[in-house]
Amino acid sequence: xxxxxxxxxxxxxxxxxxxxxxxxxxxxxxxxxxxxxxxxxxxxxxxxxxxxxxxxxxxxxxxxxxxxxxxxxxxxxxxxxxxxxxxxxxxxxxxxxxxxxxxxxxxxxxxxxxxxxxxxxxxxxxxxxxxxxxxxxxxxxxxxxxxxxxxxxxxxxxxxxxxxxxxxxxxxxxxxxxxxxxxxxxxxxxxxxxxxxxxxxxxxxxx
Numbered sequence: 001x002x003x004x005x006x007x008x009x010x011x012x013x014x015x016x017x018x019x020x021x022x023x024x025x026x027x028x029x030x031x032x033x034x035x036x037x038x039x040x041x042x043x044x045x046x047x048x049x050x051x052x053x054x055x056x057x058x059x060x061x062x063x064x065x066x067x068x069x070x071x072x073x074x075x076x077x078x079x080x081x082x083x084x085x086x087x088x089x090x091x092x093x094x095x096x097x098x099x100x101x102x103x104x105x106x107x108x109x110x111x112x113x114x115x116x117x118x119x120x121x122x123x124x125x126x127x128x129x130x131x132x133x134x135x136x137x138x139x140x141x142x143x144x145x146x147x148x149x150x151x152x153x154x155x156x157x158x159x160x161x162x163x164x165x166x167x168x169x170x171x172x173x174x175x176x177x178x179x180x181x182x183x184x185x186x187x188x189x190x191x192x193x194x195x196x197x198x199x200x201x202x203x204x205x206x207x
Contacts, residue, residue: 017185045134102180
């Protein structure tokens with residue numbers, strides 16, 4: 001198949017509108033949409049075809065509440081790393097949509113997968129987590145194409161999350177995603193809009 005300029009334009013549009021969603025509607029996602037997102041992860045590349053991502057769909061209200069409590073604890077601790085006006089600006093940010101998003105995914109990386117038989121990761125084992133990151137990105141882009149928003153919650157303690165879900169010792173926590181229909185669409189990142197941080201352009205250096 002020869003892809004066209006129209007395909008490039010569509011992908012660029014999806015990339016431009018792939019925002020980190022914090023404001024969700026509570027409407028549930030249809031099973032067909034969830035299956036489309038799962039299939040997008042199946043299409044992601046991985047080192048040695050290891051498929052190291054392990055995904056937990058978190059529906060239990062008690063577990064969700066514990067994740068939210070860990071976020072609040074971690075967020076308060078993170079705020080202490082700032083001073084005065086910066087702390088106020090930090091605390092004003094909405095950094096998670098845990099209480100509104102209808103879908104939560106806890107994503108881990110299997111650090112000793114049978115799949116792939118070690119191909120390509122002997123010298124760079126971190127490629128396993130890079131593979132999981134690519135699977136997350138594939139889900140994220142497909143979600144945007146389905147008019148669904150995704151938000152990554154990074155202000156949580158990885159060890160506590162792993163203990164909370166009682167995962168195998170070889171699973172390393174990679175990401176916690178909130179997924180749902182956004183309250184509004186925006187092609188401007190939240191941190192740009194509030195003046196926290198603009199994008200630094202990517203530059204390819206010559207060596």
